Amino acid sequence: MNQSARRGQEQTEGIRSRARRAVRAETTEVAVDLFLRNGFDATTIEEIAAAAGMSRSTFFRYFGSKEDAVLGELADYGERVLAALCERPEDEQPWTSLRQALEPVLPLPADASPEVAAQAVRRSRLFIETPSLRARHFEKTLTWQGILRPEVARRLRCGTEDPRPAALIACVLACLDAALEAWTRCDGSVPLRELLDAAADAVGPRGRG
Amino acid sequence: MNQSARRGQEQTEGIRSRARRAVRAETTEVAVDLFLRNGFDATTIEEIAAAAGMSRSTFFRYFGSKEDAVLGELADYGERVLAALCERPEDEQPWTSLRQALEPVLPLPADASPEVAAQAVRRSRLFIETPSLRARHFEKTLTWQGILRPEVARRLRCGTEDPRPAALIACVLACLDAALEAWTRCDGSVPLRELLDAAADAVGPRGRG
DNA sequence: CTCTAACATGAGACAGAGTATCAGGTTTGG
DNA sequence: CCAAACCTGATACTCTGTCTCATGTTAGAG
Numbered sequence: 001m002n003q004s005a006r007r008g009q010e011q012t013e014g015i016r017s018r019a020r021r022a023v024r025a026e027t028t029e030v031a032v033d034l035f036l037r038n039g040f041d042a043t044t045i046e047e048i049a050a051a052a053g054m055s056r057s058t059f060f061r062y063f064g065s066k067e068d069a070v071l072g073e074l075a076d077y078g079e080r081v082l083a084a085l086c087e088r089p090e091d092e093q094p095w096t097s098l099r100q101a102l103e104p105v106l107p108l109p110a111d112a113s114p115e116v117a118a119q120a121v122r123r124s125r126l127f128i129e130t131p132s133l134r135a136r137h138f139e140k141t142l143t144w145q146g147i148l149r150p151e152v153a154r155r156l157r158c159g160t161e162d163p164r165p166a167a168l169i170a171c172v173l174a175c176l177d178a179a180l181e182a183w184t185r186c187d188g189s190v191p192l193r194e195l196l197d198a199a200a201d202a203v204g205p206r207g208r209g
Numbered sequence: 210m211n212q213s214a215r216r217g218q219e220q221t222e223g224i225r226s227r228a229r230r231a232v233r234a235e236t237t238e239v240a241v242d243l244f245l246r247n248g249f250d251a252t253t254i255e256e257i258a259a260a261a262g263m264s265r266s267t268f269f270r271y272f273g274s275k276e277d278a279v280l281g282e283l284a285d286y287g288e289r290v291l292a293a294l295c296e297r298p299e300d301e302q303p304w305t306s307l308r309q310a311l312e313p314v315l316p317l318p319a320d321a322s323p324e325v326a327a328q329a330v331r332r333s334r335l336f337i338e339t340p341s342l343r344a345r346h347f348e349k350t351l352t353w354q355g356i357l358r359p360e361v362a363r364r365l366r367c368g369t370e371d372p373r374p375a376a377l378i379a380c381v382l383a384c385l386d387a388a389l390e391a392w393t394r395c396d397g398s399v400p401l402r403e404l405l406d407a408a409a410d411a412v413g414p415r416g417r418g
Numbered sequence: 419c420t421c422t423a424a425c426a427t428g429a430g431a432c433a434g435a436g437t438a439t440c441a442g443g444t445t446t447g448g
Numbered sequence: 449c450c451a452a453a454c455c456t457g458a459t460a461c462t463c464t465g466t467c468t469c470a471t472g473t474t475a476g477a478g
Contacts (some may be wrong), residue, residue, distance in 0.1 A: 016454080016455090054456080054457090055456070055457050055458080056457090056458095057456070057457055057458075057459095058455080058456060058457075061455080061456085
């Protein structure tokens with residue numbers, strides 16, 4: 001019984017959670033399309049649900065809010081940034097480490113076809129130009145601060161009650177935001193990483209070589 | 210008709226707008242009290258309106274949203290920061306100028322009785338600990354960015370399509386945010402300006418004497 | 419003083435977001 | 449075949465925010 005039960009659970013869990021993820025992903029695609037076409041505010045949840053072939057109730061079982069339909073995964077990105085940060089060398093400047101730790105969560109996977117890039121720009125523009133989405137985006141990155149703070153405080157050799165770890169993290173994220181904004185404004189004609197480096201270098205501590 | 214109408218408008222505007230401001234201020238006080246006592250989400254607009262002696266309809270004539278009842282004036286602060294920024298010497302580092310330009314909008318007017326300070330801490334804590342308020346606070350400071358960007362771009366001698374002006378401004382504001390957070394966490398036992406300087410020095414470009 | 423026009427208020431209807439509950443249908447495992 | 453767990457849809461509800469209409473109030477003109 002132990003074995004069969006485990007096997008059964010693995011199967012169901014595997015299947016169901018896979019199905020959930022698939023439905024989630026498809027619904028997100030549908031929502032992004034609708035938002036880009038008709039605008040975020042003008043699109044109702046009922047419309048999204050209908051276009052995704054589900055009821056309003058079910059939509060709210062997959063997403064906690066309208067904004068979540070677009071930036072739901074974002075909350076998990078904090079862990080990725082933390083992992084990337086922990087792999088940076090200990091003697092590196094924290095500011096540099098943080099900027100590099102953003103690499104895995106940039107909307108463009110470093111190598112990308114022009115088509116994918118165009119889609120990424122449109123999506124970023126949606127985030128940047130819709131106030132409520134931008135605010136939620138900001139809320140999500142606030143959770144990253146809580147995740148990253150201990151490691152940054154350790155590298156700065158200060159307590160978490162010190163304002164500096166939070167300031168460093170928030171500023172790196174602000175640079176990312178500014179870079180994304182410039183990126184969408186120029187329609188992706190300048191590489192995002194270039195803009196991010198420019199922003200980070202303009203703010204971060206200089207004078208090291 | 211033009212002149213008499215204008216004169217009439219000026220008079221009524223004087224009295225009426227003064228009345229409006231007074232009602233606005235009182236309602237804000239009431240709302241802050243209720244929010245601090247029962248929490249932001251648990252307080253309904255109907256309750257605020259009742260406590261302020263007005264109807265729900267009237268409340269929405271004074272404030273565009275629930276959050277606006279608390280941080281309504283905030284949008285105007287951008288102009289103050291701009292004015293302070295323009296008075297900084299031309300050859301000063303933009304980062305320093307920006308940090309100093311925040312002085313007139315700090316919640317504590319530099320000289321303040323312990324009683325006023327305690328109230329300011331409680332109010333800041335309300336902003337920091339309520340996610341929707343913090344998000345709206347962020348939205349408001351976004352408008353500051355648009356106001357400050359031209360002057361910062363001028364001082365940086367670069368165009369507004371460059372990501373650096375926006376990054377500088379957003380980072381200074383992020384430092385303010387981090388300082389406010391640390392300030393509320395220690396219950397105001399460390400001066401806000403000290404925390405802000407610590408945050409700004411940790412992030413901003415060093416190496417100038 | 420009276421009248422008018424601008425303004426402020428309250429009441430009510432409305433749509434949308436988000437929550438909670440209930441009933442019916444499907445899958446999983448025994 | 450059966451039972452438990454799960455997913456779904458329908459419904460009702462609260463609250464936010466917008467809009468309209470009717471009423472009351474105030475400032476200024478004649």
